[in-house]
């Protein structure tokens with residue numbers, strides 16, 4: 229078959245949106261190459277003991293001034309969503325050795341955390357005020373300025389809930405200016421809906437894909453989507469690109485859009501020939517790919533509190549982030565007897581490297597502290613390993629302190645005929661599926677502009693800076 233105009237690498241949210249945007253603008257000779265055996269990427273629903281659970285994206289945000297496309301699609305499809313009520317945690321924080329913290333103590337600690345959070349928001353706004361473009365600080369530094377840095381197990385788990393639970397990295401490494409305020413909530417609302425539907429979060433993406441790819445029922449069958457195609461090499465020149473996959477196939481195109489995670493770009497899975505210029509490599513290497521892991525456990529019966537105001541419970545340990553945040557699914561999946569615990573960052577990496585049975589032992593020790601020694605062993609445990617997975621190398625990106633906005637422009641800047649998208653390239657909703665959604669559209673639109681008028685082929689609207697950077701770069705292949 230003739231060469232497509234554009235090859236899109238990756239069929240996650242951003243790759244599918246990029247492809248759809250190209251298709252809708254009339255560029256229909258495209259080819260999507262996806263390493264896995266299905267589309268979705270970090271939107272990944274699986275069956276767990278007769279229930280659909282989400283290994284990746286789970287929550288959609290709604291109720292705010294700006295409408296959220298993903299939330300709208302979920303509503304249109306009548307997907308079952310449940311408003312997460314975090315208000316209950318004041319009554320549900322367990323001490324390291326067991327027993328609940330008294331409610332008034334937790335309420336006081338939560339109030340401090342809330343005030344600290346508001347301080348961080350207003351401090352961040354002041355740092356970024358027009359005309360006062362002050363240096364960035366980490367979230368931790370702004371907590372120090374507030375004079376109340378969390379140090380007790382209780383304060384630490386609450387702080388974890390406020391920050392790490394969103395960013396998947398601790399306040400010490402997270403950029404204040406580029407993380408707070410959290411625009412996904414300002415724009416889309418403060419209601420977080422937990423999606424729990426037998427069709428899975430995936431059905432949102434399949435719905436989008438079906439609008440431009442041929443399909444049979446819920447399965448996409450289109451010549452322009454090739455699954456199980458692991459891209460290993462991208463050759464690029466002034467005249468075009470050549471993409472090689474692990475199975476020995478070679479594809480030619482005029483342009484390529486790379487939608488893989490920044491974690492994958494940091495690895496050596498895909499070799500670029502010639503090497504990417506140094507400014508690009510640095511922009512990739514200096515960004516953070518965080519790790520956020522939900523471990524699911526199914527028990528023969530339930531031994532945790534259920535009913536109203538019990539959905540979330542926290543475990544406060546002297547080691548910050550030690551199996552800290554727990555959720556049961558009694559509302560979403562009555563009688564399922566499924567619990568899951570969320571871990572992040574170094575703990576998630578440490579845990580991933582253990583065999584399942586070892587992780588289960590650790591988890592059982594924690595559960596026994598909370599609920600006593602008489603609890604049953606789980607019938608099954610499900611442990612996603614996002615960090616080890618060579619097609620992801622983590623869960624979502626996080627903006628580290630010291631990473632400038634200029635660097636971030638370079639992260640999404642094309643290199644010759646190679647364009648980049650993916651959640652990590654869209655700063656406003658960084659990390660979220662919404663970022664991937666808009667990143668795909670933005671990058672495709674940029675490429676469309678270039679295909680129509682050559683003068684737009686380099687640089688976003690920041691032409692001059694970027695061009696100067698290119699010229700300074702000794703490794704620039706086009707220099």
Ligand SMILES: Cc1cc2nc3c(=O)[nH]c(=O)nc-3n(C[C@H](O)[C@H](O)[C@H](O)COP(=O)(O)OP(=O)(O)OC[C@H]3O[C@@H](n4cnc5c(N)ncnc54)[C@H](O)[C@@H]3O)c2cc1C
Pocket residue numbers: 237238239240241242243261262263264267268269270271283284285286287288457458459460487488489492497498520521522614618619620622623624649650651652659660661662663664
């Ligand atoms: C555990 C977890 C929880 C999350 N929770 C939420 C949440 O509640 N709400 C929310 O909004 N977001 C959440 N996210 C984030 C959200 O899932 C991502 O931001 C979004 O799905 C990323 O889409 P993407 O297209 O940028 O990347 P991806 O989904 O990673 O798509 C890239 C695709 O490229 C493929 N690929 C990689 N390497 C190659 C190669 N060499 N050749 C060919 N194909 C390749 C991958 O298989 C993948 O399909 C979560 C993510 C994780 C992991």
